[in-house]
Amino acid sequence: MSLDRSIVHMDLDTFFVSCERLLDSKLIGKPVLIGGTSDRGVVASCSYEARNFGIHSAMPMRMARQLCPEAIIVRGNSGIYTKFSDMVTEVIKESVPLYEKTSIDEFYIDLTGMDKFFGCHQLASEVRQRIIKETGLPISFGLSVNKTVSKIATGEAKPNNQIRILQGTEKPFLSPLSVRKIPMVGDKTFRSLCDLGIHRIGVIQQMPMEMLVKVFGKNGQSIWKKANGIDNSPVVQYHERKSISTERTFDRDTTDVRKLESIITAMAENLAYQLRRGNKLTACITFKIRYSDFQTYTMQKRIPYSSSDHRIIPIVMELYKKLYQRRMLVRLVGVRFSHLVEGGQQINLFEDSDRVLNLYQAMDKMRERYGDRAVMRAAGMEAKSISRWNPFTGAPPPLLANRRR
């Protein structure tokens, strides 16, 4: 691996709030909360003005309202955010040779080797200015030799700014920061580190790696490396077709419409469950049908980022109905979700009423415990199980035994 890489991490500032402000300028400069508006809703995103009141994302909306009664609460709209996200992606795609889109508002860009021609810092600055000019959205970036340091640098740059960490200065940059800023350190790990008296990244830098491994197992090694500014992970080219899919070939070709619809529903439902398991969202659905003469047809549709059954299944059925035109035996059907990005929870926090959200959570919990057939739509009952290894983490399917009924 080349030692002098140039990796940029770009992150749109309070993305959902910034989108809403473009649509309604009255929201500018005010504390704004995006999320479920009901009593049991949760804050999906909030403006810096709201953060000054101690509000943060994932906080119960009721608590946020108590902390800042004058806050303006907006129910999110994933369709709008998807459009803005696409606009930003388009600018980046046109400007750089290699980028990775990791969530609806976050990108890594590999500018290694571009120094000879432009100067990476200048190029990154120009991309950022173009995004601000063309979309109106504030965005920040960090530039360094790897993903971890750049991501942390973006956090330090915010709001609406940029930071460059010169090669060789990674450790002193990280040293005074809270261990909470290490990307993989969540609430639980943070508390454990605090219990050990470790608050600043610099303390980890002075510890031998083995000590952290003793406490945190394999994660300890990753934490230690990140704390020391070591990260060799590559920027993986983002393909809009980055996808998960499932197919079903029939033992005997069929024209049984009821059976077809049942199977397709079950396939879509199971695939949406896989998305939620991987905390992923899809923005493009493809349906495929193959007839007994091996003629194959596919049709796809862009949708707002989602992982919700009630948004996805109707689209799959719509595509199936459009595509299934020939009165001929069907040999195979397939469903594919592409344009995947991270960040399921954040979108789902406002996209759905908590009733629907709680329903999915309860159903998914049952699937994790009792297998993917423990609960399903009546329309999909006739389909065989299509449970599988988690396509994102490689985790085994829920309840391995007894999968084939």
Ligand SMILES: [Mg+2]
């Ligand atoms: Mg962001």
